[in-house]
Amino acid sequence: MSSIAHDPTHGHEHDHHAHHPSGVMRWITTTNHKDIGSLYLWFSFIMFLAGGVMALTIRAELFQPGLQIVQPEFFNQLTTMHGLVMVFGAIMPAFVGFANWQIPLMIGAPDMAFARMNNWSFWLLPVAAILLMGSFLAPGGASAAGWTLYAPLSVQMGMGMDMLIFAVHIMGASSIMGAINIVTTILNMRAPGMTLMKMPLFCWTWLITAYLLIAVMPVLAGAVTMLLTDRHFGTSFFNAAGGGDPVLYQHVFWFFGHPEVYIMILPAFGIVSQIIPTFSRKPLFGYASMVYATSSIAILSFIVWAHHMFTTGMPAAGQLFFMYATMLIAVPTGVKVFNWVATMWKGSMTFETPMLFAVGFIFVFTMGGFTGLICAITPIDIQIQDTYYVVAHFHYVLVAGSLFAIFAGTYYWLPKWTGHMYDEGLGRLHFWASIIFFNITFFPMHFLGLAGMPRRIPDYALQFADFNAIATVGAFGFGLSQLIFLAAVLKCVKGGQRRPQRSGTVRTDSSGPCPRQRPTIPSKLHRLSSKRCWLTGGPPWTGDQTSAPR
């Protein structure tokens, strides 16, 4: 499986004589980690727009009380699909795209370990996406059970649910293959001399994320397989009448679901940990503690899942355990936030677009983290369970957390990927529009939730009208702001100013984008000074601010 990509003679011949297919076939047959990275990123952007259109339909319906635009059944399908598309279609593939582009560059590997499997794990995704989106056309429409697919509701849905289950299977297989590829690449293919503790932090966070994926995606596959057999093959895992238990589904689901939220945030931590030192012109503060904090978050994520289920009637001892375990996660997360702030402390900071998004990330993500702590307190959680407070919380960590980090990383590495500088004006406009409209959209949801507005409802009581109107205005502003991002990326891909040259740094030789195929393993890390391009996925416009201590 891996022999082709790593046979240096074959690989070179392939590249130099330009025998590789062109046009569409280039993209379908590619085993190049950069091509696949780009495919992942474009795929996730398309899914982001699709999920965004669903979100805007939801917000348009909630602009005022009463039913105006969609029927409640369709509304429920929209909330379900919005969640699934954004989680499995937008955020996760985007991070895999970053991993594909950056990890081989950062550790000095010629490509991913299993180049053909890499191709396969990407091309499974469009299949899953078509199945997922196609379920809207199924009799009875798409699944309307919420993105968590709780039994027994999900046992009762129509054919759309079956399509969704298969889509989850396929996406899960894709994620597992991607994760295996990343772990193998990082553990086996680092340049000589690059020890684990010298890796850029982005590689560390992805290594840990990949382990999480391998551990929990199969559990989700198991959960939806049980749903499938309950639906069609007469088993009763979640059917109380047959001796099963719907609460069991929630346990199995959240055993996957809680590590999943760290799968969506740890790579974001990694991206931000690359960007903050660059624009502060200081090495990352507390590199080792960052690694340990990331690992602790990952390990703790396995023992906190039932904090999603405080209202299922678990014993008080269980509630206390999961409450304290959850609050414990705030400690390593606090270490990370502290380290980012300490990196910026007394640094020569500049605020180009990637830094704006990274600082915006820290600011808004920390707010989401604090509302998470509030949700972790059992008696409060029982009050705010399934209200808009929870919606506000997880959008603060997933939109302002994961998504802003994805934007930051895109602006940060676009010059390296394309050889052109992005339009700084468009980038800043995108940042300010995003962060302002984001807060207009989601901040009022805290108030709605505290006042008791339930989530996943198409209509609501009159007293919630004002805040909902504000949130809808913000949502449309936020949605339209993303077109600025599209414009900035397209402009950068098509051309523009050459990326800046830095005199007197090691990177004077790497003004352009990295070539499509690179020489294989360099002999020694310290002899690579003239080939920095391969080794640092790093900042194109500054000096040598790698996050790893030398």
Next chain:
Amino acid sequence: MTGNRKMLIKLTVVAIGMFGFGFALVPFYDKICEVSGINNLLRADAVTNTQVDLARSVTIEFDANTHAMPWRFRPLESSIAVHPGQLTTVTYEVMNTLDRPVSGQAIPSYGPRNAAQYFRKLECFCFSKQTLAAGERRRMPVTFVVDSALPSDVGTITLSYTFFEVEGAVDRAAGSAVAQGGRS
């Protein structure tokens, strides 16, 4: 690249193992519930406190539902008053309206929810699956004790049963055509 291949095999084994672990959570969950006494829908409760509190009276309301089943199901009395600690038996009646045997399982629920742990059932038709022949009518007892530790603010407990059909429990080869018609 044998190192990569070894790693691939190891990680694949881990992934397959975790798929199995998802299923292993099922018996594990059952065991936890059994050990901690949560969720024992199918077993008789143990009664430890047999002291009858004559000074107090609690109203028990009985409710009966079926979930998409061709059965008629009702309690013979809609409500009674009992003293905490007093052993009481009530009767439910169920009738199969189809001309084929049907199996069902009754699931109890309680209102208010926190009264559930004080409502001890010693005998109940919900402890096992009920199979009714075509057109059969059956009277089924429930014997219960309300624990006298019941919080004083609870004056009424609603005991609600819902019958769910257990599919495939009876031989349906003969009656499958009827089933399609009967359940539409």
